[in-house]
Amino acid sequence: MQMNSFPQLLLLLSLPFIGTMLGSACVFVLKDKLNAILQKSLLGFASGVMVAASVWSLIIPAIEQSSSMGKLAFFPAALGILLGMAFLFLLDKLIPHLHMNSEEAEGPKSHLQKITMLVLAVTLHNFPEGMAVGAVAAAFLQGQALSYADAFSLALGIAIQNFPEGAIISLPLKSSGGSRAKSFLYGTLSGAVEPIAAILTIALFRLLVPAMPILLAFAAGAMLFVVVEELIPEASEGKHSNAGTAGFGAGFVLMMILDVALG
Numbered sequence: 692m693q694m695n696s697f698p699q700l701l702l703l704l705s706l707p708f709i710g711t712m713l714g715s716a717c718v719f720v721l722k723d724k725l726n727a728i729l730q731k732s733l734l735g736f737a738s739g740v741m742v743a744a745s746v747w748s749l750i751i752p753a754i755e756q757s758s759s760m761g762k763l764a765f766f767p768a769a770l771g772i773l774l775g776m777a778f779l780f781l782l783d784k785l786i787p788h789l790h791m792n793s794e795e796a797e798g799p800k801s802h803l804q805k806i807t808m809l810v811l812a813v814t815l816h817n818f819p820e821g822m823a824v825g826a827v828a829a830a831f832l833q834g835q836a837l838s839y840a841d842a843f844s845l846a847l848g849i850a851i852q853n854f855p856e857g858a859i860i861s862l863p864l865k866s867s868g869g870s871r872a873k874s875f876l877y878g879t880l881s882g883a884v885e886p887i888a889a890i891l892t893i894a895l896f897r898l899l900v901p902a903m904p905i906l907l908a909f910a911a912g913a914m915l916f917v918v919v920e921e922l923i924p925e926a927s928e929g930k931h932s933n934a935g936t937a938g939f940g941a942g943f944v945l946m947m948i949l950d951v952a953l954g
Contacts, residue, residue: 699839703828703846704889707820710850711882714857718865718874725862728934733855734926735935739942740852741820741914741922747950748827748845749911753904767904774905775912779819783920788812813860813881816921819913820849821888826910828889829896830903844953848946853882 725733753768760766787801789808796808803811827842861878865871896906926935 700828703839703842704824704886706846706850707817707824707853707885707889708882710853711817711857711885712879714854714859715861715875715878715882717858718861718871718878721858721862725858727929728931730859731926731931731934732938732941733859734922735938735940736942737852737856737938738918738922738926738935739939739944740848740946741918741942742939743943743946743950744823744845744848745911745914747947748841748848749823749907749914752827752830752841753907753911756904756907767902768908768911771905771908772912772915775819775909775914776916777912778909779815779913779916779920782815782818783916786811786815788815809860809864810877810881812921813856814884816917817853817856817882817885818888819910819917820853821885822892823910823914824849824885825889825892826896826907829893830907832893833896833903840953841950844946844949847953848949849885851945852942853885857882 750768750772753771754764757764757767784798787796787798787803787808788811789796797812801808824842824846827845831839831842857878860881861874864874864877869877892906892910896903923935923939926932926938
């Protein structure tokens with residue numbers, strides 16, 4: 692698959708956002724919030740996709756691009772992962788947000804509405820996904836041993852896992868008294884940061900070409916932080932934790948298949 696036109700690049704950058712928007716549109720066809728088993732399954736699924744995407748689409752290419760370092764080829768990837776996790780840890784502390792099914796907000800004290808902080812929580816973990824898509828797109832554009840198919844499989848995998856995320860945000864907002872239109876809008880806006888993050892990453896890429904392996908691993912580390920800090924705990928707490936585990940396996944395998952089949 693060759694990327695030889697602006698529409699193809701636009702599709703690549705838009706796919707994750709489209710996934711969130713379609714998931715948010717569930718408020719127009721479903722009457723109530725997702726049942727507990729389905730919600731746990733979808734959280735696990737999102738975790739599996741993100742972990743697999745981090746490994747196959749980001750960490751392994753980062754190590755391969757550092758092969759000239761011999762036995763130290765792991766170093767740029769290891770550094771990038773740690774920096775990415777530290778970056779998300781910092782954002783987690785600086786931005787007020789509220790996780791789903793939680794009554795206590797995280798980050799600095801704020802007078803923001805609950806709905807706003809719920810959206811900020813999702814926006815916070817969507818940012819590294821946008822970075823990841825931007826990083827692989829930039830690597831392809833600069834001929835850094837990544838194909839358009841590699842970038843497309845990552846964007847498609849993230850779009851698939853963003854669909855349930857959009858529904859998980861918009862449906863509870865409707866159930867708590869919000870209108871369908873407002874719930875859809877908030878759910879959709881939570882995914883708007885992804886194309887923005889992707890474009891910023893591509894724009895900065897020319898300055899970071901020598902550090903490309905670190906940049907790829909940085910995006911992976913940021914995504915792994917979100918999985919460990921938020922998605923897996925929410926999928927495993929309380930009842931029906933097995934559904935979250937099954938969802939993780941399904942998401943991981945699907946992303947692996949996409950990466951190999953489209954790569």
